Structures are given as structure tokens and as C-alpha cells.
Amino acid sequence: MSLILLTGGAGYIGSHTAIVLQQAGFDVIALDNLCNSSAESLLRVAQITGKAVPLINADIRDEAALRQVFAEYPISAVVHFAGLKAVGESTQLPLKYYDFNVAGTVTLCRVMADAGVKQLVFSSSATVYGAAAEVPITEASPRSATNPYGQSKLMVEYILQDLAAADPSWRITLLRYFNPVGAHPSGLIGEDPNGMPNNLMPFISQVAVGKRPHLSVFGSDYDTVDGTGVRDYIHVMDLARGHLQALKYLQQHSGIEAVNLGTGQGYSVLQMVEAFVQENQVPVPYQLSPRRSGDVALCYADPTKAAALLGWRAEHSLADMVRDAWRWQQQNPDGYHSV
Template identity: 70%
Template sequence: MSAILLTGGAGYIGSHTALALLRAGFDVISIDNYSNSNDESLQRVQQLAGRSLQSLQMDIRDEQALTALFQQHRISAVVHFAGLKAVGESTAQPLAYYDNNVAGTITLCRVMQRAGVKRLVFSSSATVYGDAKTMPIAESAPRSATNPYGQSKLMIELILEDLAASDPDWSIALLRYFNPVGADKSGKIGEDPNGIPNNLMPFISQVAVGKRTELSVFGNDYPTKDGTGVRDYIHVVDLADGHLKALQYVQQHAGIDAFNLGTGVGYSVLDMVQAFADKNKVPVPYRIVARRPGDIASCYADPTKARQLLGWQAQLTLDDMVQDSWRWQQQNPHGYQE
């Protein structure tokens, strides 16, 4: 039987997708260089699924190792998560981002092409829309990027479009994520950032659990209802289901297509803080600080296309997001390092 290859499979979204694929009956191989993840996530995925997967330590820039992998296994499609993903760090270290994200993807595609494996689901991002002028954002909105991380995702999209145009056998889905939050209901797998979290929800959780004293809210003078940034938060379990649906789609359709994975609803930073505190009955002290460079006022998806073509839409609510995040944080106050 052929397997699905996940690059970056031990990461936050990769591990939840691995679980969804195992539960749907797929055989899964994960490769990860563990620069920002932990193999413990995949140990837990296997316990939850009651099925095993194969996990290998490998870097997508290692062409020799990748080539050997494709020779040794029957791989039918690739779900490509592997990438560096911190906006601030990308501004400080652009070369690392272009090398890892862009050059790594080129190497992966070259190996896939030689192996005759031409079905790919790519983990893109809503950052490719830059500072969008109209809300909600549809897939046809103009693309631009405001930082090297977003730029790397946009470059990869353009490269994959050229690849699909050059060879009609390729079938590629570009999944533009909005803001993934939450964790598996079991509390066994979740988001485990290195150092200070870049994302809002793990920061709120770490404050609630007493690991940090207060949340910094970056700016309260945006043109939004309460002055704080508005984002489209999507539960990671819904996001994983989106990958499952996209995988089924690329197995039946050739060419390349982009899909927004979001709820279509925008919540402000203070909405999230309030919901977390209210639902989990735990205080979340916060302080307003200066805006962060590169942040935009609001960003939320038009998810119509994914509903129409993939048969996918978000099912889980804001309550699910904050409760599942808190359950994971309480059970794993130090992430996977326990």
C-alpha cells in the first residue's frame, strides 16, 4: 500500500494532520529535522490513533536522503508543512528563511518529480495577502508580503504555479491558513512553541498557567471595534480536516488551486482574552504595549471556495478553541518536555 509523506510531520499542524490521516485509514510517513518540534508528538499521535506511522529525522534540503526515501517507499502524495514560521525571526534572519523554506521546497519538488510523485498539498499562509484592502479575503485577492516569512510562502506559491504550468501531471493544493489555535480534545497533542510564543493563544495559555506574568497586547489604536487586531482563528482539528479533504481533492483533480482555510469570522485580541478567561474561569492579566512592525489591523477569510470544491468548512467554535487550548496547557505545562 502506498503512503502519504508529511514533511514537518512532528510540528503543531503536522501532528494533528498525521492523526487525522491515520484515523482516515492512510499509511503515514513523517520526516522532520526537529528544529522546532519534538518526536514525542508523534508517539502520542500513534497512541491516540491506535495505529503506527513511520517517523524519520530528515531535512528537506538533504536531496540524497530524500531521494533514498522515495526509492525505498511507495509514496502517493506529499503534504508539505516543513518550514520556519516566525515573522519577527524572519526579519532578523531572512537568509535562513529563504534557504529552509524556498530552497527546501525546490529540493523536495525536484525529488518528487524524479520519483514521478506529483500530488502535493502545500502549507501556505494568509500572509501571502499582505495588508489586504478588502474583507473578507477571497483567494483571488492580490498577493504581496510584508515580511520575509510571508515572502517565502508567496515565492513558493509562484514556484509551484510555474511547476504546474510546465507539466500537466502535477496536482497541487495551496492551503492558505488563517490563525490556527486549539489542540486535540484529548489534551495529548497541541502547540509547543520554543521560547517566547509568537502566537496569541499559547501566550494566553502560558499566562493563565502562571508561566508568564502577563500578556502583551500589541496596540489598541487599530481601526477595529476595540482597537486591537482582528484575526480569523481556526481550530487546528478543523485545519487538519482541511488537509484530509485537500489530499482527496488532489488525488482526483490535476492542476493547481488555492484554498483559504479559515472560519470567515474575525475576533479581536481582547475577544480571545475574554473568551479564554470566561470559559476556563481563569484570570489572564494583560498590558497594552506598542504595535509590532508588520502587523495589520484585520484579516479574515472568505472560505466559500473550500466549502464548494473541497466540501470542507470549520465546525469547531471559539469555545472549543479556548477550552482545548487550556486543557492541553494544563496537562502539559512544559509542552512535550515533561
Template identity: 70%
Template sequence: MGYILLTGGAGYIGSHTALELLNSGYKVISFDNFSNSSDEALNRVEQLTNNAAISIKGDIRDEQALKQLFSQYDIKAVVHFAGLKAVGESTELPLHYYDNNVTGTVTLCRVMREFNVKKLVFSSSATVYGDAKHVPIPETAPRSATNPYGQSKLMVEYILQDLVAAEPDWGITLLRYFNPVGAHSSGRIGENPNGIPNNLMPFISQVAVGKREQLSVFGNDYPTHDGTGVRDYIHVVDLALGHVKALQYLEHNNGIEAINLGTGVGYSVLDMVNAFSKVNKVAVPYQVVARRPGDIATCYAEPSKAKTLLGWQAEKTLDDMVRDSWRWQSVNPDGYKS
């Protein structure tokens, strides 16, 4: 049995997926440049599973390093997480984002083809739907992007579609994530953002643990039930299990499929804050500030395709999400440096 290669395997979603793959009997290699991740995550995955992923430091834009990796190990499929993911930063550093996310993927696919490895699970994003006109959002919704990060994910989707059209023996799933939150229930691995968090849940957690004074809620005048933005939050462990199912699907299928990974339920910013406070019995002071440019009112998935095609659906509740987020943050106030 060959290895599953996880690019960006030490990151937030990568490390949780490594854990679920190891628990499912797969052999795993992580290839990560550690620009926004920590090797400690994989050490802890090993402690939790009594099984180690091979960890190799490298960059997906480094063709020689990838060739060496593919010639050294019998790799049978790739789960491609490696990518920069901060929307705000992408508007300031578009070339950096396109180089890393788009050029990096092209380089990876070129090396995969050279070694005849043609099964790929790609980390896409709900940002490819732009400001969707209708919710819940099905995979057939029109695609557009409102920032360079989303644009880079959309470009890669088009590239991979063109690749399969030219070479039908590839099998590719484009997993469009909604908003991953939470952590492994052990509290040993979780989201470990560099600097100021870009995402709501780690920000709430850092306020609750006393690292930050208060949460800024961007706008309370959206056309939603409480005026704050509504999103589809999905527990990272559910998300990781979706990747295991996607790999199992690709064992028997070629072609390309886009699949939403979400719960199909939207929660507002204040729903998240209130649930976090109530379940964890901890205060989360917040202040309403102006809307952020580019933010949309409501975004949640139509998730039925994942159930039909992969036999997957989200199982964890909002209470699980906030409880596991707080367990991780309170046990690891400084992330993997704790």
C-alpha cells in the same frame, strides 16, 4: 495503497494532520528535522490512534536523504508542512528562511518529480495577502508580503504555479491558513513553541498557567470594534481535516488551486482573552503596549471556496478553541517535556 509523506509531520499542524490521516485509514510517514518539534508528538498520535506513523529524521534540503526515502517507500502524495514560521525571526534571519522554506521546497519537488510523485498539498499562509484592502479576503485578492516569512510562502506559491504551467500532470493545492489555534480534545497533542511564543493563543495559555507574568497586547488604537487587531482563528483539528479533504480532492484532480482555510469570522485580541478567561475560569492579566511594526488591523477569510471544492468547512467554535488550548496547556505545562 501508498504512503502519504508529511514533511514537518511532528510539528503542531503536522502532528494533528497525521492523527486525522491515520484515523481516515491512510498510511503516514513523517520526515522532520525536529528543529521546532518533538518526536513525542508522534508517540502520542500513535497512542491516540492505535496506529503509528513512520517517523524519519531528516531535512528537506538534503536531496540524498529524500531520494533514499522515496526509493524505500511507495509514496503517493506529499503534504508539505516543513518550514520556519516566525515572522519576527524571519526579519533577522532572511537567508535562513529563504534557504529552508524556498530552497527546501525546490529540492523536495525535484525529488518528487524524479520518483513520479506529483500530488502535493502545500502549507501556505494568509500572510501572502499582505495588508489586504478588503475583508473578507477571497483567494483572488492581490498578493504581497510584508516580511521574509510571508515572502518565502509567496515565492513558493509562484514556483509551484510555474511548475504546473510547465508540467500540467501535477496536482497541487496551496492551502492558505489563517490563524491556527487549539489542540486535540484529548489534551495529548498541541502547540509546543520553542522559547517565547510568537502566536497569541500559546502566549495566553502560558500566562494563564503561570509561566509568564502577563500578555502584551500590541496596540489598542486600530480601527476595530475594541481597538485591538482582528484575526481569523481556526481550530487546528478543523485545519487538519482540511488537509485530508485536500488529499481526497487531488486523487481526482490535477492543476493548481489556492484555497483559504479559515472560519470567515474575525475575533480581536481582547475577544480571545475574554473568551479564554470566561470559558476556562482563569485570569489572563494583560497590558496594552505599542503596536508591532508590520501588524495589520483586520484579516479574515472568505472561506466558501473550500466548501465548494473540498466539501470542507470549519466546525469548531471559539469556545472549543480556548477550551482545548487550556486543556493542553494545563495538562502539559512544559509542552512535550511534561
């Protein structure tokens, strides 16, 4: 039985991935400093799967704590979610983002190498493509970044590529997420942002549940179907399954591969709002606002490589995404603080 370490395992994507891995027969442990997550998420994972997820409350920048974890547990692979992820905050606090996301990953990899654990799935992002000139975006599309968050993900990709080149025994997958949304269909776990949401779906959900007066739609004059920005939204359970497939792939293949995880279908902000309203029969008032700097009109994936390499395709519909997001929000109006 393989034991998988999930860094940032109490977070949104980490907790959903814990469910998928446990249901596939893996044992998992989570390491999380809980700076933007809740230990409650893992208690609920145990409710869903019937299997506890041990939580180590530690920071990936704490080398001594990491060394103790690898000494205590027979870890065979790491899925690395831990990091900061707010684009706006990253422009205000770039050093904090480079410290957590870049320096933290370097520390993790050094400890992994010393422990002889060289299988790594890295939580990357479509932000590494910057303002892509063409869509759909393939893994061969040029990389750049328009903010420190994206830059930190891109830096880590370069570091891991150099690591794999220097030591061919490493097995690394870079998973470039597009826009994760939704929640586990039980409604027990979901996206629980601190303060003002940075992502569209929790914002829509919080307006629908009455926590916020209206949704601000940034930019209504893009060259898109209705003038609002178009993104590739992917159900978090599909995304979690992508990590399972990546781990299975690493068991058979060395080297490093980058893989897009998206549906290949773009939806505009207003299409997402309309889908939410129609599926859940709840109003979502919104206001059109000026564009935000750094936002692009169109961003969606070419998921061909994920199908070919990992045998993975997104299976959940847009209706599934908005329905599951609303179930989580209704059952947990204040997120994990609802308990």
C-alpha cells in the same frame, strides 16, 4: 492504501493532520529535522490512533536523504509542512528563511518529480495577502508580503504555479491558513513553541498556567471593535481536516488550486482573551503595548471556495478552541518537555 509523506510531520499542524489522515484510512510517515518540533508528538499520535507514525529524522534540504526516503517507501502524495514560521525571526534571518522554506521546497519538488510522485498539498499562509485592502479575503485578493516569512511562502506559491504550468501532470493544492489555535481534544498533542511564543493562543495559555506574568497586547488603537487587531482563528482539528479534503480532491483533479482555510469570522485579541477567561475560569492579566510594525488591523477569510471545492467548512466554535488549548497547556505545562 495510500501512503502519505508529511514533511514537518512532528510539528503542530503536521501531528494533528497525521491523526485525521490515519483515522480516514491513510498510512502516513513523517520527515522532520526536529529543529522546532518534538518526536514525542508522534508517539502521542500513536497513542490516540493506535497506529505508529514512522519518523525519518532528516532535513528537506538534504537531497540524498529525500531520495532514499522516496526509494524506500511507496509514497503516493506529500503534505508539505516543513519550514520556519516566525515572522519576527524572519526579519532578522531572511537568508535562513529563504534557504529552509524556498530552497528546501525546490529540492523536495525535484526529488518528487524524479520519483514520479506529483501530488502535493502545500502549507501556505494568509501572510501571502500582505496588508489586504479589503476583508473578507478571497483567493483572488492581491498577493504581497510584509516580511521574509510571508515572502518565502509567496515565492513557493509562484514556484509551484510555474511547475504546474510546465508539467500538467502535477496535482497541487495551496492551502492558505489563517490563524490555527487549539489542540486535539485529548490534550495529548498541541502547540509547543520553543522559547517565547510567536502566536497569541500559546501566549495566553502560558500566562494562564503561570509561566509568564502577563500578555502583551500590541496595538489598542486600531479601527476595530475594541481597538485591538482582529484575526480569523481556526481550530487546528478543522485545519487538519482541510488537508484530508485537499488530498481527496487531488485524487480526482490535476492542476493547481489555492484555497483559504479559515472560519470567515474575525475575533479581536481582547475578545480571544475574554473567551479564554470565561470558558476556562482562569485569569489572564494583560498589558496594552504599542503596535508592532507590519501588523494589520483586520484579517479574516472568505472560506466559500473551500466549501465549494473541497466540501470543507470549519466546525469548531471559539469555545472549543480556547477550551482545547487550555486542556493541552494544563496537562503539559512545559509542552512535550513535561514528560
